[in-house]
Amino acid sequence: MCEGMSSWTLTHQSALLLFIHFIPICQAFLPNFWSRVLTLSWDSYTHQYMTEQALLNITMETLSRIMEPQHDVDNEELYTGLGRGFWHAVGEVASANAAMDFLSSTCSDPVYHFDSERVEGATQMLREFWGQTILLTQAKEYQGARRTLGQLFHSLQDFYSHSNWVEMGQQSVYLHLLHPEEPPVPVASVDTPTCADCYRFSCYSNLLEEMISKTEPLLTTGYFSTYPIKPPASLPQ
Numbered sequence: 376m377c378e379g380m381s382s383w384t385l386t387h388q389s390a391l392l393l394f395i396h397f398i399p400i401c402q403a404f405l406p407n408f409w410s411r412v413l414t415l416s417w418d419s420y421t422h423q424y425m426t427e428q429a430l431l432n433i434t435m436e437t438l439s440r441i442m443e444p445q446h447d448v449d450n451e452e453l454y455t456g457l458g459r460g461f462w463h464a465v466g467e468v469a470s471a472n473a474a475m476d477f478l479s480s481t482c483s484d485p486v487y488h489f490d491s492e493r494v495e496g497a498t499q500m501l502r503e504f505w506g507q508t509i510l511l512t513q514a515k516e517y518q519g520a521r522r523t524l525g526q527l528f529h530s531l532q533d534f535y536s537h538s539n540w541v542e543m544g545q546q547s548v549y550l551h552l553l554h555p556e557e558p559p560v561p562v563a564s565v566d567t568p569t570c571a572d573c574y575r576f577s578c579y580s581n582l583l584e585e586m587i588s589k590t591e592p593l594l595t596t597g598y599f600s601t602y603p604i605k606p607p608a609s610l611p612q
Contacts, residue, residue: 417418422476426528428470430442434461439525439556464521471525487526489534498552501530505553537599539569542582563593 387458435453442448475481475488484498485491504527511520534540540549543560550557563569563586571581588591 422472422529422532423469426525426534427465427470429528430465430468464517467518467521468525468528472529473604475526475529481526485599487530487533488599489530489537489596492563492565492596492598494538494594494596497530497534501527501534501552501586502555504530535541539586539592540580540594542587543594544587560594562589567593567595569593569595578611 400493434457435450437452440446440454442453465611485493486496491499504523507523508520511517511523517599532551534552545560547558551559568583569586573581586595
C-alpha cells in the first residue's frame, strides 16, 4: 500500500500522527488470534497480525528516516522507546480491522471484503476509508482515524486474499485501488465463467485454466456467503 504513493512524506506523516498523539491508556485471513485457535489454522496469518506488523514496520522505517541525520541510529533503542501508548494505538487499528468480520453491518456485505465480484463497489469503499482517514487526521480526530485506517487495512488485505490477483501472475501491489489515475486491470463480468464446479465445504484450486493462461487475465473474486446468490460460473472462495 505504501508503494507508489504520490507523496512519501504525506503518507508517512499521516500514519505517524495516528500514533504520536495518543489517548490516555485504557482499554482467505482470519480476523484475530482466537479465530485461528477455533479453526485450528495455526499456519494462517490473521488480519490482526498483519496489521500490527505493517504499522510497526512503517513506524520504524519513518523514525529511522527522521533520525538518519544523527547517524548511528539504534533500531533496538527506537523499538523499545515506542512505549505503551504506541501499542495501544496499534491495538485500536487492529481491533477495528478484525471487527469488520464480526459487526452485523459489515460482516456479510461484499463491498467491505472484495467478495461476490463486487470489485468496483469494494474499490470505491476502500477509497472512502482512505479519504476519511486523511480528513480525520487533519481534524486531529486521531481515534476516529485509527478506526477507519483499520477498516481500510481489512478491505485491502481481503482484496489480495479473496481475489485471483496472485493467480494472474501479479507480483506487486495494485495501485489502482487507491489511485484512480493508475491503470486498472480488466475485471471479469458476472456472466464470465471463472471456475469449475465445486461440491466441497471450502473450494480451492478450481479456477479455470483459461483465467490464468489468458494473455490478459481477468480479475475476479470469491463468494463467501449466500448473499448475493452466486452465479453458476463464478468463483467460490
